[in-house]
């Protein structure tokens with residue numbers, strides 16, 4: 001690994017994913033963060049309209065996402081940000097939340113995904129031009145597919161619990177036969193160095209897609 005973490009070098013280039021993105025907070029995220037910080041969800045998140053309205057129409061391959069995460073008025077629950085755009089949990093040395101408490105979209109980034117699973121191509125927001133020769137982005141971020149798949153299952157289980165979900169509006173066959181996969185098998189993982197948020201390829205440049 002290079003002497004400096006990729007995310008540190010990324011921050012020198014300009015706003016990072018933790019400084020420029022709206023981060024979706026699902027029902028499970030809200031509970032975990034609330035318990036960790038000792039405050040109600042209203043203290044760190046609120047329902048907001050997307051910075052980039054393309055977010056509302058960028059889910060053709062993921063019909064469950066807009067019907068669970070996004071309310072009918074286009075708002076979804078996202079982390080608060082400071083006036084300069086920084087995530088409310090961004091500290092001087094990175095995220096102040098332990099990995100197992102961070103929003104699932106943060107844990108998953110830069111993996112890209114839909115309900116069917118993790119996509120083969122990563123999201124495009126990380127500065128891959130800064131990678132040391134011979135190192136992959138996932139190696140530099142200390143990420144692996146097994147963790148990503150587990151967090152993906154948690155995410156798609158937990159969005160079904162959104163109080164504003166409109167599941168009766170889903171096309172046939174989209175919901176798993178039992179209504180959800182098994183969230184109980186998704187034990188928290190250990191700490192890792194990556195930070196970020198989820199994106200989808202339809203609007204990766206805006207870096208706000210799953211957030």
Ligand code: SF4
Nearest residue numbers: 007010016017126196
């Ligand atoms: S995860 Fe990617 S975009 Fe986010 S800070 Fe690290 S290198 Fe930058």
Ligand code: SF4
Nearest residue numbers: 018087089090095106
């Ligand atoms: S990784 Fe942490 S600091 Fe970065 S956007 Fe997610 S919660 Fe905020």
